[in-house]
Every structure is written in C-alpha cells, then in structure tokens.
Amino acid sequence: xxxxxxxxxxxxxxxxxxxxxxxxxxxxxxxxxxxxxxxxxxxxxxxxxxxxxxxxxxxxxxxxxxxxxxxxxxxxxxxxxxxxxxxxxxxxxxxxxxxxxxxxxxxxxxxxxxxxxxxxxxxxxxxxxxxxxxxxxxxxxxxxxxxxxxxxxxxxxxxxxxxxxxxxxxxxxxxxxxxxxxxxxxxxxxxxxxxxxxxxxxxxxxxxxxxxxxxxxxxxxxxxxxxxxxxxxxxxxxxxxxxxxxxxxxxxxxxxxxxxxxxxxxxxxxxxxxxxxxxxxxxxxxxxxxxxxxxxxxxxxxxxxxxxxxxxxxxxxxxxxxxxxxxxxxxxxxxxxxxxxxxxxxxxxxxxxxxxxxxxxxxxxxxxxxxxxxxxxxxxxxxxxxxxxxxxxxxxxxxxxxxxxxxxxxxxxxxxxxxxxxxxxxxxxxxxxxxxxxxxxxx
Numbered sequence: 001x002x003x004x005x006x007x008x009x010x011x012x013x014x015x016x017x018x019x020x021x022x023x024x025x026x027x028x029x030x031x032x033x034x035x036x037x038x039x040x041x042x043x044x045x046x047x048x049x050x051x052x053x054x055x056x057x058x059x060x061x062x063x064x065x066x067x068x069x070x071x072x073x074x075x076x077x078x079x080x081x082x083x084x085x086x087x088x089x090x091x092x093x094x095x096x097x098x099x100x101x102x103x104x105x106x107x108x109x110x111x112x113x114x115x116x117x118x119x120x121x122x123x124x125x126x127x128x129x130x131x132x133x134x135x136x137x138x139x140x141x142x143x144x145x146x147x148x149x150x151x152x153x154x155x156x157x158x159x160x161x162x163x164x165x166x167x168x169x170x171x172x173x174x175x176x177x178x179x180x181x182x183x184x185x186x187x188x189x190x191x192x193x194x195x196x197x198x199x200x201x202x203x204x205x206x207x208x209x210x211x212x213x214x215x216x217x218x219x220x221x222x223x224x225x226x227x228x229x230x231x232x233x234x235x236x237x238x239x240x241x242x243x244x245x246x247x248x249x250x251x252x253x254x255x256x257x258x259x260x261x262x263x264x265x266x267x268x269x270x271x272x273x274x275x276x277x278x279x280x281x282x283x284x285x286x287x288x289x290x291x292x293x294x295x296x297x298x299x300x301x302x303x304x305x306x307x308x309x310x311x312x313x314x315x316x317x318x319x320x321x322x323x324x325x326x327x328x329x330x331x332x333x334x335x336x337x338x339x340x341x342x343x344x345x346x347x348x349x350x351x352x353x354x355x356x357x358x359x360x361x362x363x364x365x366x367x368x369x370x371x372x373x374x375x376x377x378x379x380x381x382x383x384x385x386x387x388x389x390x391x392x393x394x395x396x397x398x399x400x401x402x403x404x405x406x407x408x409x410x411x412x413x414x415x416x417x418x419x420x421x422x423x424x425x426x427x428x429x430x431x432x433x434x435x436x437x438x439x440x441x442x443x
Contacts, residue, residue, distance in 0.1 A: 013037035017044070090320040097313075114296070117226050121289065124223050128216065145201055245302075247438035249430075250309065255379065256301045259308075308378040310355035310435050312401055314385060314421050315408075319346040322418055325431040340429035341384070341422035348417045350408040352385055354399045355435075363391050369420070370412020373405050382427075386420035387412050 017040035022033045035043075245252045323343035327336055354375055361382075362374035369386035373393060376382050389409025393399060410417045423432040 010037065013041060017041055086320050086322070093319075093321065121223070121226050121292075124219060124226065125289070128219055128223070132216070141205060145205060244311065244438045245305070245309075247434070249434065250379065252302075255305045255309075256298065258379065259301045259305045305378075307357050307401055309381060310377065310383050310423055310432070311438065312353070312355040313436060314352050314355050314383075314419060315344045315346055315350060316353060317346060317350055319344045319350070321345075325429075325433065341386075341420050342432045343418045343420055344408075345416070345418040346408055348389060348407075348409055350419075351404050352388065352406045352408055352419055354401055354403045354405050355383055356381070357400050358383070358398075360393045360395055360397045360399060360405075363393055363395050365411075368413045370414065371406070371409065372412075375399060375405070380426045382424040384420075384422035384424070386422070387414050387418060 014037050017037040019037060020035045020040070022035065024031045024033065242252050245255055321342065322345040323339055325342055326339060328339045329336060356375075356377045358375040358377035360373065361376045362372060364372065366372045366386075369384070371386075371388040371391055373385045373388065373391055374382060375385075385406060387409055388406040388411060390407040391405075392407070393403075393405045399405060408417060408419050421432055423430055423435060
C-alpha cells in the first residue's frame with residue numbers, strides 16, 4: 001500500500017519536477033549530480049520560504065520605519081504645541097504675578113490709608129470733644145456775663161438816681177460849705193466805662209461762639225468725608241477677602257469664628273474696639289465710627305486667617321507650570337494616573353517657600369516623593385513639597401508664610417528637576433490652584 005502511494009507521489013512530482021542532472025567537468029574527469037523530484041521540491045519550498053520571509057521582513061521594516069517617522073513627526077509637533085502651551089501658561093503666570101503684586105500694593109496702600117484716616121478720625125473726635133467743651137464753657141461764661149450786665153444796668157440806674165439826688169443836695173450844700181462837686185462826674189464816667197466793658201465782653205463771647213460753631217461745622221464735614229472714605233475702603237477690602245475665601249471653598253463666617261475663638265483671651269490682638277459714649281446720647285458719628293471699627297476688626301480677622309491658609313506661591317523666582325492637578329499620562333509607565341498636585345519647574349536649588357503659617361510634621365525621605373516636607377496649617381489644611389534637593393526645616397518647627405523651607409531638586413520618582421506641590425484638606429488632596437487663583441486679586 002505504501003509502495004503504491006509512494007509511486008503515485010513520485011510520478012506526480014516528476015510531472016512538475018522531472019529528474020535533472022548537473023554535470024561537473026574537470027580537466028581529467030566528468031561527474032554529475034542527480035537531482036530527484038523530492039530534492040527539487042525541498043529546494044523549491046526552501047527558496048519560496050526564504051523569499052516569503054524576506055518580503056515579510058522587508059515589509060515589516062518599511063512599516064516600522066514609516067511608523068517611526070510618523071511618530072517622530074507627531075512627537076515633534078506635540079512637543080512644539082506643548083512648548084507653545086507652556087510659554088503661554090508662563091506668560092499668563094507672569095501676568096497674574098504682576099497683577100497679584102499690583103493688588104498687594106493696592107491692598108497695602110489701602111491699609112496705610114485706613115490707618116492714617118483712623119488716626120485723623122481719632123484726632124478729629126478728640127478735637128470735637130474739646131470744642132464742645134469749650135463751647136459749653138463759653139456759653140456758661142456768656143450767661144454769667146449777661147447776668148452781670150443786667151445787674152450792672154440795674155446798679156447803674158440806682159446809682160444814677162442816688163447820684164442825682166446826692167448831687168442836688170451837695171450842690172445846695174456846696175454853696176454854703178464850698179465842697180467840690182467833681183466826684184459826681186467821675187462816678188458817672190466809671191460807671192459808663194464798666195457798662196461799655198461788659199457789653200464789649202458779651203459781644204466778644206458771642207463772636208467767639210459763632211467762630212467755634214463754624215469750626216464745628218467744618219470739622220463735622222471733614223469727619224463725614226473721612227467716614228465715607230473709610231467706609232468705602234473697608235467695603236472694598238472686606239468684599240475682596242469674602243470673594244477670595246468663598247472661591248477657595250472656605251465659608252468666611254465659619255473661618256472668622258474659628259480665628260476669633262483662637263484669639264479670645266483678654267488683651268489679645270483682637271480685643272473689640274469702640275468709642276465710648278461716656279453716658280451721653282449716642283450720635284450718628286458715634287455709630288458710624290463703631291461700625292468702621294467693627295469692620296476693621298473683621299479685616300484683622302481676615303488678615304490672620306489669610307496667613308493661615310495657603311494663599312501664596314511656593315516658588316517666587318521665575319518658573320513654569322509643567323503639570324496640573326488631575327488625571328494625566330504617567331511619565332514613567334505611560335499609563336493613566338491621578339496627579340494630586342501641581343508641578344513647578346525651575347533650576348535646581350531654587351528656593352521654596354511655605355505658603356501659609358503652620359507646623360512642620362514631616363521633613364525627610366518618603367517613597368515616590370523623595371525628600372518631602374509636610375506642613376500642617378489651621379482649618380485642617382496640609383501642604384506638601386516633594387522632590388527637594390535639600391530640606392531647610394525640622395519636624396515640630398513653626399514656620400510663617402514666605403519662610404525658606406527647602407531647595408528644588410529631582411529626588412524620588414521624577415523625570416527632571418521640579419517641585420511637586422500638594423494641598424490636602426482633611427487628608428484629601430484638592431487642586432492647589434483653587435487657593436492660588438482665589439488670591440490673585442487680593443495678594
């Protein structure tokens with residue numbers, strides 16, 4: 001059975017691959033090699049496989065080359081687009097930094113103006129009280145002077161009557177006794193002089209009272225202008241701070257209550273300020289002054305709260321944003337991963353600063369973060385500064401906003417020099433740009 005099948009296969013192969021002989025001739029001998037159909041089939045199949053492999057390999061190489069070229073071109077285009085985007089973000093950051101500096105200058109100027117106006121208001125209030133006291137004294141003096149003038153008039157009338165009678169008697173007596181009668185003229189002259197002096201003093205007191213009333217009117221107008229300027233400045237300052245805290249998701253009233261509870265001791269910096277009415281009737285100026293002082297107390301509370309929340313930039317020198325908060329492609333694995341902070345790129349060794357007052361809770365190495373500084377702030381807020389080249393603080397150290405806490409580096413899981421900055425509220429990461437953008441029109 002096998003023999004017949006082999007014969008049939010051999011016959012079929014001979015139809016397509018007939019037996020061939022390859023002659024090899026030399027000077028002294030001639031030889032040949034017989035190529036059977038099976039051998040030719042194997043050679044043909046091997047050659048076909050070799051050609052097919054060559055074609056496939058060439059096609060793969062060409063496709064890889066074309067794909068690599070397209071990928072490189074796409075990568076170059078993406079890099080150019082990304083660089084343009086980074087430059088745009090850098091320009092926006094510089095613009096916002098300039099606006100923030102201008103806003104800070106305006107805010108400081110407003111505070112200085114408020115301080116000056118407060119001093120002027122206090123001095124004006126003191127002067128007003130002095131003028132009111134002076135007017136009361138003048139009015140009392142004037143009333144006494146008027147009484148004295150009336151008494152002088154009555155005395156003058158009586159004196160004139162008595163003098164006339166006495167002069168008549170003396171006149172008749174003088175004819176016999178020879179006594180001089182000039183004393184009568186002298187007495188009348190002195191009385192007239194005293195009367196004129198009393199009238200002059202009364203008129204002077206009335207003129208002085210009119211002058212002081214005019215001064216009080218001018219001072220009240222000046223006080224009203226100062227009040228208006230103070231009220232406008234306080235309204236602008238408090239509204240901008242309200243907007244900042246609301247934008248950061250921090251309810252202003254709740255934050256102010258927390259700060260007030262922390263400074264409730266007697267004689268503390270937040271002792272309520274007010275004018276005393278001294279038991280007198282409350283005036284509109286008194287109420288306006290106390291309202292302004294209450295707003296100043298609120299502004300002071302806001303100032304303390306703003307120093308305790310991360311409303312500042314951790315990098316003050318030139319930098320650029322390289323990665324925002326949110327999901328992104330992992331630079332190490334290429335997979336999609338949550339980025340819980342914001343990355344700032346700058347030269348190695350760039351100074352890094354605390355963004356709010358707080359206490360250092362970690363200052364050392366942590367896997368992935370490299371050299372890491374953690375600062376705990378009020379209101380349950382924590383900030384993290386990762387990939388540092390050098391740490392400048394210790395655990396337990398109290399820091400203030402703007403303090404130098406470390407240097408930028410590339411420690412830990414990174415692809416280059418940068419700062420990874422995180423903000424956590426109640427242990428949960430939030431977007432740091434919420435606080436940075438919220439403060440751009442205030443600080």
